[in-house]
Amino acid sequence: LLDSGTSYLAAPASAYQQLVSAILPAEEFKQCTVQPTGVYECPCSVADRARSLEVLVGGQAYPVFPNDFLTPLDSWALSCVLEVQQLQDGMPFILGDTFLRTVAAVFDSSGPRIGLARRRGTRDREPPAGPLPP
DSSP states (O other): OBOTTOOSEEEEHHHHHHHHHHHSOHHHHTTOEEOTTSOEEEEGGGGGTOOOEEEEETTEEEEEOHHHHEEESSTTOOEEEEOEEEEOTTSOOEEOHHHHTTEEEEEETTTTEEEEEEOTTGGGSOOOSOBOOO
């Protein structure tokens, strides 16, 4: 589900920890703390070792890189928020602004179609580690 009204990537509770673990290796994850809002705050340095995600839509892969989902909380870039939030089970995965900033999305108001294209510059970065399991 694409949703410009959701700030982050969002996963149902049963898949949330698997998604976070796919992004952050165990040693980096140990450096993060859960905030009252339920999202993780991590040292920005974990971005150097975090894994990219690959979102598959209509057979096309769209990479989301660590610098796309680890956003500095201050101007010194010491602490970052991991832009992944947990949803209740039964909800779909949501590709919010964290994903939408990496693509150009065109919504067809006359039919159930959405067009996506990678934004310029995304191909210059490292390739993603691979797709997440369904």
